[in-house]
Amino acid sequence: MIQLIKRPTPSKAWAWATPIIAVFATMIAGGILFAALGKNPFEAIRVIFWDPLFGSNAAYFRGQLLVKAGPLILIAAGLAVGFRAGIWNIGAEGQYIIGAICGASLALSVYPSESAWLFPAMVIVGALGGWLWGMIPALLKVTFGTSEILVSLMLVYVAENLLAYMAFGPLKNPEGFGFPGSRNLQQYPSAHNPELIAGTGAHWGVAAAIVAIIATYILMHRHIAGFRIRVAGEAPRAARFAGVVPARLVVFCLGLSGALAGLAGLFEVAGPSGQITDSFNAGYGFTAIIVAFLGRLHPIGILLAGLLMALTYIGGDMAQLMLQLPAAAIQVFQGMLLFFLLGFDVLTNYRIRIGKAQAA
Amino acid sequence: MIGGIDIIALIATLMAASTPVLLAATGELIAEKSGVLNLGVEGMMIMGAVGGFAAAVATGNPVLGFVAGAFAGAALAMIFALLTQVFLSNQVATGLALTLFGLGLSALIGKGYEGIRPPPTAKLDFGPLSDIPGLGQIFFRHDWVVYLSLLLVAATWYFLRKTRGGLILRAVGENHDAAHALGYRVIAVRFAALAFGGAMAGLGGAYLSLVRVPQWTEGMTAGAGWIALAIVVFASWRAERVLIGAYLFGGITALQLQLQAAEYSIPVHLLSMAPYLITIIVLVILSAIHRHGVQAAPASLGRSFHASS
Numbered sequence: 001m002i003q004l005i006k007r008p009t010p011s012k013a014w015a016w017a018t019p020i021i022a023v024f025a026t027m028i029a030g031g032i033l034f035a036a037l038g039k040n041p042f043e044a045i046r047v048i049f050w051d052p053l054f055g056s057n058a059a060y061f062r063g064q065l066l067v068k069a070g071p072l073i074l075i076a077a078g079l080a081v082g083f084r085a086g087i088w089n090i091g092a093e094g095q096y097i098i099g100a101i102c103g104a105s106l107a108l109s110v111y112p113s114e115s116a117w118l119f120p121a122m123v124i125v126g127a128l129g130g131w132l133w134g135m136i137p138a139l140l141k142v143t144f145g146t147s148e149i150l151v152s153l154m155l156v157y158v159a160e161n162l163l164a165y166m167a168f169g170p171l172k173n174p175e176g177f178g179f180p181g182s183r184n185l186q187q188y189p190s191a192h193n194p195e196l197i198a199g200t201g202a203h204w205g206v207a208a209a210i211v212a213i214i215a216t217y218i219l220m221h222r223h224i225a226g227f228r229i230r231v232a233g234e235a236p237r238a239a240r241f242a243g244v245v246p247a248r249l250v251v252f253c254l255g256l257s258g259a260l261a262g263l264a265g266l267f268e269v270a271g272p273s274g275q276i277t278d279s280f281n282a283g284y285g286f287t288a289i290i291v292a293f294l295g296r297l298h299p300i301g302i303l304l305a306g307l308l309m310a311l312t313y314i315g316g317d318m319a320q321l322m323l324q325l326p327a328a329a330i331q332v333f334q335g336m337l338l339f340f341l342l343g344f345d346v347l348t349n350y351r352i353r354i355g356k357a358q359a360a
Numbered sequence: 361m362i363g364g365i366d367i368i369a370l371i372a373t374l375m376a377a378s379t380p381v382l383l384a385a386t387g388e389l390i391a392e393k394s395g396v397l398n399l400g401v402e403g404m405m406i407m408g409a410v411g412g413f414a415a416a417v418a419t420g421n422p423v424l425g426f427v428a429g430a431f432a433g434a435a436l437a438m439i440f441a442l443l444t445q446v447f448l449s450n451q452v453a454t455g456l457a458l459t460l461f462g463l464g465l466s467a468l469i470g471k472g473y474e475g476i477r478p479p480p481t482a483k484l485d486f487g488p489l490s491d492i493p494g495l496g497q498i499f500f501r502h503d504w505v506v507y508l509s510l511l512l513v514a515a516t517w518y519f520l521r522k523t524r525g526g527l528i529l530r531a532v533g534e535n536h537d538a539a540h541a542l543g544y545r546v547i548a549v550r551f552a553a554l555a556f557g558g559a560m561a562g563l564g565g566a567y568l569s570l571v572r573v574p575q576w577t578e579g580m581t582a583g584a585g586w587i588a589l590a591i592v593v594f595a596s597w598r599a600e601r602v603l604i605g606a607y608l609f610g611g612i613t614a615l616q617l618q619l620q621a622a623e624y625s626i627p628v629h630l631l632s633m634a635p636y637l638i639t640i641i642v643l644v645i646l647s648a649i650h651r652h653g654v655q656a657a658p659a660s661l662g663r664s665f666h667a668s669s
Contacts, residue, residue, distance in 0.1 A: 146647040150590050154636040157583045165629035328467030335461025342449035
């Protein structure tokens with residue numbers, strides 16, 4: 001008889017080991033999936049995880065790594081703070097879209113400006129846009145007790161429709177020969193978010209992601225506010241007795257994650273993407289949820305998890321090109337990773353005892 | 361006709377438009393009544409949509425399609441049950457994982473099915489009843505799944521309110537420790553409730569791909585699963601109110617589609633926001649009402665059950 005015995009405190013060793021075990025388990029399950037699709041599983045795993053880093057065209061792909069990891073880490077860093085407190089912002093995708101729309105709208109409304117202040121202003125407006133979109137579920141939660149999960153998610157669909165409206169309507173490029181989509185910000189120097197170091201893919205968004213990791217690390221592990229957030233998540237009643245105001249926490253966490261998601265959207269639209277189109281959002285807001293959990297809601301873990309998830313994106317693109325592996329296969333792969341992680345996590349909080357059951 | 365909108369046609373479409381979320385919300389109601397919050401409804405629905413579509417195309421039989429859709433939804437629900445009930449994982453995170461996984465897997469399976477039309481689903485023949493002006497069009501010209509969904513809502517209401525099984529289910533959802541002490545098998549009850557929830561979500565998804573649209577496109581559920589979750593909250597966890605909530609939502613969707621067809625000068629994308637915005641508004645009103653009133657949610661909702669604790 002297999003029994004689960006609750007550990008008095010979660011095991012530190014298992015907490016760090018489970019993500020690694022989960023990654024290997026996902027590789028095995030993914031290999032089976034690829035084999036079922038008629039691909040050589042070993043080749044597929046190599047193309048996804050090895051070639052982008054060390055293969056023949058690795059120089060190009062290594063640059064792409066930071067382009068993809070930047071927004072994922074930036075968004076996940078904010079989400080993790082809220083998840084720690086038991087505040088579930090799952091609408092980061094919407095906040096990301098709104099950040100991009102706000103920043104791009106500012107740039108396009110003053111087109112063609114050459115002011116050096118334009119880009120910094122866009123950054124502020126982008127963060128504000130995401131913050132405001134995050135404030136909607138926050139204020140509804142605080143004043144009416146409405147579920148922030150459902151509201152933040154509904155707002156993703158609202159944002160997606162707004163994005164399509166903008167791409168086909170107000171932000172449409174007047175010189176675009178009737179094609180949907182805005183002017184390309186890459187050809188608008190004062191609004192462009194350029195590659196800072198040639199060949200690395202590092203743009204201002206990547207810099208912001210690093211700042212966010214350091215800042216959330218200090219907040220969560222070196223500051224009393226982080227302690228309060230963690231207590232609120234693990235023992236809400238104790239936190240209230242200790243003087244934590246739940247409402248303030250909700251506003252802070254949703255505001256922070258919203259602002260960071262908005263920033264990620266702004267850096268993306270001004271940089272790698274360049275344009276507001278109806279398919280501009282690439283699901284970073286949802287993948288960032290996986291990144292946050294895979295990184296154990298810890299800033300350093302999120303940094304590593306973001307890089308790994310970016311690798312699966314790039315490797316997935318490569319596998320699509322070289323092995324004709326369907327794009328959706330990589331999405332399944334990412335979903336499986338989260339399943340395995342959540343499943344193996346039982347080992348962090350429980351011991352397994354094999355033997356005769358004892359009376360409790 | 362009011363403002364270019366045919367009211368009778370609107371009410372008739374309302375019933376069909378509501379059916380997917382009605383099915384999914386009824387299933388989720390049972391799951392939540394057992395104390396489990398499954399946020400993976402969207403993922404289970406879309407798996408039902410693709411599974412049902414593939415089976416119906418392969419066999420040429422829409423009935424088998426619906427059966428397959430229900431199985432696909434239930435299969436995904438079993439992954440959720442295994443993770444949350446046996447491995448005691450966080451229900452919110454696992455539900456999200458289920459949705460992300462379902463969206464990916466359905467896209468993978470559905471690749472070869474884009475642009476195909478499924479075999480048509482039969483309409484029930486009510487003979488002369490369907491010729492009654494107005495009423496006939498509203499009530500007696502639908503396919504069998506619409507009536508099945510109403511029957512399932514009634515059965516769910518009866519099960520929860522009038523049967524011993526329903527009482528046990530509610531006991532498990534209200535206080536799993538007490539139910540365990542009384543000798544009820546908490547985990548088994550929750551597995552069964554989740555399987556039912558998954559099957560219903562799958563059925564709802566299959567209705568989307570086989571009847572409502574009817575074809576397969578990637579991500580075609582477009583938040584219907586999340587709206588089903590909202591409807592359960594709206595209904596204060598009661599079967600009869602789930603029906604009202606789903607039909608209210610279906611009415612808004614149908615109205616929005618009719619407004620698009622009537623060519624008002626409101627941009628399509630802004631009109632398409634309406635169902636989501638209205639869902640938010642309704643949620644807000646409901647939570648404002650219940651703010652200081654009785655807590656309607658099952659008391660153990662979302663909490664993991666571990667026998668020795």
